[in-house]
Amino acid sequence: MNEAIKEHFDTYPEHVKSRLLALRELIFAVAAELALGEVEESLKWGEPSYSVKTGTPLRIDWKAKLPERYCLYFHCQTKLADTFRELYGDAIELQSNRAIVLPLSKPLPDAMIRHCITLALTYQQRKHLPLLGA
Structure with missing residues (x-):
């Protein structure tokens, strides 16, 4: 983790930081399991951002205006949100x-989020498939 990213994570409250770091590790784990190559980690729009050549970038963040929640962001012009709604219905909370x-009061729904990360990190290969080939 480069110094700018580390400093950014250090600005979060400790209970939020641990959740965001776990989400970060999950992104790296999925990329490694799928042999997607190096994950580029940077700050985009003031948020930690993660990208690989085969996918669409993911960002993670927590905002003080939603203190009980943290988010996994993706490109708004992809088919990801529609696919997640179709696959997971009410089990997933989407912001537009x-x-x-993701609520801080509940454990990370690992299998579901892992699948969503997989679809995002392989989006370029799947974007032409119905439900992204899920």
Whole structure:
């Protein structure tokens, strides 16, 4: 993790930071499991951003205006939100067509989020498939 990213994570409250770091690790784990190559980590719009050549970028963040939630953001002009709604219905909370909203009061729904990350990190290969080939 580069110094700018580390400093950014250090600005979060400790209970939020641990959740965001777990989400970050999940992104890296999925990319490694799928042999997608190096994950580029940077700050975009003041949020940690993660991208690989085969996918669409993901960002993670917590905002003080939604103190009980943190988010996994994705490009709003993809088919990801519609696919997530179709696959997971009420089991997933989406913010419009740009983010998965995760409550800090509940454990990370690992299998579901892992699948969503997989679809995002392989989006360029799947974007022409119905339901992204899910």
